[in-house]
Amino acid sequence: MSCDRHITATRNQAKGFAVHRAILAAGAVAAILLTAACGNGGPGSESAAAGGKVQVWALEDAAVNPIATASIKSFNASTGKQVELSTYVNDAYKQKLQVSMGSPQAPDVFFNWGGGNLAQFVQANQVEPLDDMLAKNPGLGDKFLPSVLDVGKVDGKQYGLPMIGVLPVVLFTNNDVFAKAGVKPPKTYGELLSLIDVFKAQGVTPIALAGSQGWTELMWLEYLLDRIGGADKFQAIADNKPGAWEDPAVIKALTEIQNLVKRGAFGTNYASVNYDNQGASKLFATGKAAMHLMGTWDFSVQKDANPKFISGGKLGFVPFPAYEGGAGDPKSVVGNPSNYYSINASSKNKDVAADFLAKSLSSDEYINGLIDAGQVPAVKGVEATLKGKPNSEFTTFTYNLVAEAPSFTQSWDQALSPKVSEKMLTNLQKVFLNKLSPADFAADMAASK
Numbered sequence: 001m002s003c004d005r006h007i008t009a010t011r012n013q014a015k016g017f018a019v020h021r022a023i024l025a026a027g028a029v030a031a032i033l034l035t036a037a038c039g040n041g042g043p044g045s046e047s048a049a050a051g052g053k054v055q056v057w058a059l060e061d062a063a064v065n066p067i068a069t070a071s072i073k074s075f076n077a078s079t080g081k082q083v084e085l086s087t088y089v090n091d092a093y094k095q096k097l098q099v100s101m102g103s104p105q106a107p108d109v110f111f112n113w114g115g116g117n118l119a120q121f122v123q124a125n126q127v128e129p130l131d132d133m134l135a136k137n138p139g140l141g142d143k144f145l146p147s148v149l150d151v152g153k154v155d156g157k158q159y160g161l162p163m164i165g166v167l168p169v170v171l172f173t174n175n176d177v178f179a180k181a182g183v184k185p186p187k188t189y190g191e192l193l194s195l196i197d198v199f200k201a202q203g204v205t206p207i208a209l210a211g212s213q214g215w216t217e218l219m220w221l222e223y224l225l226d227r228i229g230g231a232d233k234f235q236a237i238a239d240n241k242p243g244a245w246e247d248p249a250v251i252k253a254l255t256e257i258q259n260l261v262k263r264g265a266f267g268t269n270y271a272s273v274n275y276d277n278q279g280a281s282k283l284f285a286t287g288k289a290a291m292h293l294m295g296t297w298d299f300s301v302q303k304d305a306n307p308k309f310i311s312g313g314k315l316g317f318v319p320f321p322a323y324e325g326g327a328g329d330p331k332s333v334v335g336n337p338s339n340y341y342s343i344n345a346s347s348k349n350k351d352v353a354a355d356f357l358a359k360s361l362s363s364d365e366y367i368n369g370l371i372d373a374g375q376v377p378a379v380k381g382v383e384a385t386l387k388g389k390p391n392s393e394f395t396t397f398t399y400n401l402v403a404e405a406p407s408f409t410q411s412w413d414q415a416l417s418p419k420v421s422e423k424m425l426t427n428l429q430k431v432f433l434n435k436l437s438p439a440d441f442a443a444d445m446a447a448s449k
Contacts, residue, residue: 053082054349054356056341057097057107060087064164067369071360078359081352101126101344108347109356114151114160114340115410116238116417121342122154128343130158133354143362147408148378151337160340161361165375166402167336169219169295173316177204177290185318189227192321196265199290205267207260208289210275214425215413217432219293220260222334222412224253227323231332231407238415245446246439249327254431254438261432271433278305285309293320295335296398299391300374310391317397333401334409338378371395378402420448 152160186192196206229249236244284292285306322330413421430436
C-alpha cells in the first residue's frame with residue numbers, strides 16, 4: 001500500500017510486495033533493460049508492423065518471468081507466431097511505459113496494476129477493450145475469479161486480464177499467544193476490541209503495526225471503510241465524486257482508527273516500528289504482539305525469517321472482522337487483486353496478442369507454474385491442486401477468501417494517483433498520531449487533485 005511497496009507477487013512472493021510501491025513512488029529517470037528483446041532496433045521497434053514480433057513488456061521478476069517465458073515458447077511453437085517478452089527493472093517501468101504508449105516503440109501487450117493505473121491509459125484511448133476477445137472465447141472470462149477480473153475493468157469494459165496470483169490483506173494471529181490467553185480469533189469488530197483489552201492486561205501488544213510507514217496504516221482505513229460503508233464508498237473516492245472523501249462512513253472509519261490508538265491496540269511505540277526491516281513481523285512472530293493486519297505476502301516473510309513460526313503451526317489467519325451494523329459485506333476483501341496484461345490500442349498485432357492472452361493465461365501450464373512458484377492464481381477450480389502443494393492450508397484459505405469475495409478493493413494507493421496517495425498517507429499518519437482530526441483529514445483530501 002504506499003507507493004513503493006508490494007504487488008509483483010513473488011520474488012518468492014514476499015519480496016515481490018516491494019515492486020509495486022517502488023514503481024508508483026515517483027519519477028524514475030532511466031529504463032534498464034534486463035532481458036533484452038531480440039528484434040531489430042530494440043524493444044517495440046516491430047510492434048507497429050503487422051506480422052512482426054509481438055512485444056510483451058513486464059517487470060523483472062525471478063519467479064514469474066520463467067513462467068511467462070515458458071508460456072510464450074509454447075504459444076509460439078503451437079501457432080508459428082513470434083511473441084517476445086522484454087522485462088524491465090521496476091523503478092523505471094512506469095515512466096518508460098508512459099513515454100512509449102502512443103508511439104511506434106510501444107509494446108503490443110503491457111503489464112499493469114489494473115484500477116487507476118490502467119484507467120489512465122484507457123482514458124487516453126491507448127488500451128484495446130477485451131470484451132470482443134472474451135466473446136470470441138466463450139468461457140474464458142468465467143475462468144477467472146470475478147472480484148479479481150473486475151479490477152481489470154474500466155467503466156464497465158474489460159481492459160486487463162489477471163496474470164499473477166492474488167494478495168489480499170488478512171488478519172494474522174499468533175496461535176501461542178491466543179492459546180495462552182484462552183481466547184479465539186475475532187469474528188466481529190466488537191470481539192476485536194475485547195481482545196485488545198485482554199492482551200493489554202497480559203502485557204502483550206494487541207496488534208503489531210509498522211506505523212513509521214503510512215501504507216501499513218492504510219490497511220486499517222481500507223477495511224474499516226469497507227466494513228462500515230461498503231465497497232462503493234471507496235469507489236466514489238476513486239471516481240472523484242463530490243463529497244466522497246467527506247462521506248460520514250469515511251469520518252466514522254477514521255474515528256474508529258483514533259479510538260483503536262487510544263485503546264492501546266498498537267502499543268505505544270508503533271510509530272517507530274518499520275516493516276522493511278521486519279520490525280512488525282518480528283514482534284508478532286516472537287509473541288510480543290498477538291495480531292498483525294498485513295498482506296498475504298507476510299506469510300513468505302515469516303517463512304524466510306522465522307521458519308519455526310510457520311513449521312510449528314503457530315501462525316493463524318482469519319478474515320478481517322465484520323463490523324456490527326455496518327453496510328459492508330464481511331466477505332469483501334481489500335489488498336492487491338493481481339497484476340494484469342492489457343493490449344495496446346495502437347498495436348498492429350491485436351489478433352495475435354489477443355490469441356496469446358486467451359491461450360496462455362488460463363492454460364494448465366501457466367496456472368500450475370504460478371502454483372509451483374508459491375502463488376495463488378486468480379482462476380477458478382484450483383483448490384485440489386493447491387491442496388497437494390506445500391503450505392496448502394494457507395494458500396487454500398487465501399484462495400477461498402478471494403473466491404467468495406463479492407468485491408476486492410484495490411489498495412487505495414494503487415487505485416489513486418501518486419500525488420493524491422502521497423498526501424493521503426501523510427495525513428493518515430497524522431490521524432494515527434492524533435495530530436489531525438477525521439474531519440480535517442477528509443476536508444484536506446477533498447481538496448486534493
